[in-house]
Amino acid sequence: xxxxxxxxxxxxxxxxxxxxxxxxxxxxxxxxxxxxxxxxxxxxxxxxxxxxxxxxxxxxxxxxxxxxxxxxxxxxxxxxxxxxxxxxxxxxxxxxxxxxxxxxxxxxxxxxxxxxxxxxxxxxxxxxxxxxxxxxxxxxxxxxxxxxxxxxxxxxxxxxxxxxxxxxxxxxxxxxxxxxxxxxxxxxxxxxxxxxxxxxxxxxxxxxxxxxxxxxxxxxxxxxxxxxxxxxxxxxxxxxxxxxxxxxxxxxxxxxxxxxxxxxxxxxxxxxxxxxxxxxxxxxxxxxxxxxxxxxxxxxxxxxx
Numbered sequence: 001x002x003x004x005x006x007x008x009x010x011x012x013x014x015x016x017x018x019x020x021x022x023x024x025x026x027x028x029x030x031x032x033x034x035x036x037x038x039x040x041x042x043x044x045x046x047x048x049x050x051x052x053x054x055x056x057x058x059x060x061x062x063x064x065x066x067x068x069x070x071x072x073x074x075x076x077x078x079x080x081x082x083x084x085x086x087x088x089x090x091x092x093x094x095x096x097x098x099x100x101x102x103x104x105x106x107x108x109x110x111x112x113x114x115x116x117x118x119x120x121x122x123x124x125x126x127x128x129x130x131x132x133x134x135x136x137x138x139x140x141x142x143x144x145x146x147x148x149x150x151x152x153x154x155x156x157x158x159x160x161x162x163x164x165x166x167x168x169x170x171x172x173x174x175x176x177x178x179x180x181x182x183x184x185x186x187x188x189x190x191x192x193x194x195x196x197x198x199x200x201x202x203x204x205x206x207x208x209x210x211x212x213x214x215x216x217x218x219x220x221x222x223x224x225x226x227x228x229x230x231x232x233x234x235x236x237x238x239x240x241x242x243x244x245x246x247x248x249x250x251x252x253x254x255x256x257x258x259x260x261x262x263x264x265x266x267x268x269x270x271x272x273x274x275x276x277x278x279x280x281x282x283x284x285x286x287x288x289x290x291x292x293x294x295x296x297x298x299x300x301x302x303x304x305x
Contacts, residue, residue: 001042003052008127011039011053016091018057019068021252022116022295023093027217032250033201036224038125040187050184053126057117058134063144065134068092069113070099075142078153086145099142112296115168115275119297122172123248125184135169137162175272181226181243185233198232200225204251204292206260220252221292225265228302245302246272255294261286266302273299 003009014035021028034041038050058065063074072094076086095109114137121128133156140146146154176182188199201209202223213219228243235241247269251257261269271284276293285303292298 001039005046005048007048008052008054010059010129011035011042011055011126013042014039014053014055014124014126015057015059018117018120019091021220021250022113022120023091024220024252024254024295027215028252029216029219029222030214033214033222033224036120036124036248037188037199038184044187050125050187051127054129055121055124055126056129056131057121058131059129060131061145061147062087063090063092063142064131064138064140065114065117066110066137066139067142067144068117069110070094070139071142072098073142074144075099076145078143079145079148086143090144109295111165112275114165116295116297118165118169119172119273119275119299120250122176123182123297123299125182125188128176130169136166172273179228179243179246180231180233180241181228181246184231196227196230197225198227198230200227200262200265202262204257204259206262206289208262221250221257223247223249223259223262225262227265247300247302249292249298249300251292251294251296253294257292257294258289259292259298260289261300267305268303269300270303271298272301273297 017028017031017035021032039053043052058068063071071092074083074086074088074090076083079085095106095113097103097106101107121130138156140153143149143153190199191197202225203209203213204221209222226246226248228245231241231243233241245266247261247265249259267287269286271286274296276296286300
């Protein structure tokens with residue numbers, strides 16, 4: 001938050017908050033809400049737009065996305081400095097086993113966590129930055145400081161491409177490009193605008209979030225309603241921008257949640273993204289409630305009443 005107006009910058013607080021949320025840290029909901037909506041606490045005061053925030057989860061310096069969900073600790077022994085180089089506090093979680101494993105449950109959880117990070121990144125306001133190789137499951141075997149490794153440790157292994165993850169990422173990027181509600185030109189106000197609200201927040205029981213809910217340390221689930229009919233921007237021809245409305249449900253609990261959908265925002269929804277599903281399924285209609293699996297994200301698109 002230190003660059004002047006007209007500049008964008010890497011948002012390290014976004015990285016830290018999203019990593020902490022999906023690894024199940026306490027008291028992350030309030031800051032997560034700020035990061036999902038463009039980090040107005042960092043950029044609004046100096047008149048910058050949401051595009052000032054370059055959102056990222058991983059970068060060239062540090063763990064790759066696959067390693068972020070596979071290692072609790074750095075493994076930089078190959079660098080020749082007795083594992084003393086590189087960042088020690090990575091906010092990573094190995095999902096129960098350090099490094100490679102054949103355990104099916106751990107591998108499935110790691111795959112879901114990668115999808116969670118990518119979905120969160122591409123559905124957040126601001127400018128998403130994806131580390132090259134994360135979309136195909138690239139690993140550096142736990143090395144988070146591989147600048148000195150010009151070998152198989154840091155190269156792309158094109159024979160080990162995660163095709164399902166690549167397909168999932170491609171569809172997310174297409175979704176973001178198609179819908180301007182995920183890349184707003186102006187900040188949210190969270191209040192009535194021309195008889196509508198631009199954004200809303202809900203608990204799994206369907207009620208709107210209260211001030212007390214945001215400060216509940218153990219809470220790890222929240223829903224955010226993005227109103228596509230309340231966009232204030234205009235297209236290159238000067239026409240008002242309109243879009244579909246969406247409801248993003250995030251559940252970082254270890255177990256599933258029965259989620260009651262808020263009636264005030266819609267009564268007919270279609271599942272657009274479900275990070276618990278590794279492959280694409282037929283569109284699913286949802287009306288009153290649905291199960292959101294543990295440690296997963298669901299994106300619902302509002303249908304005409």
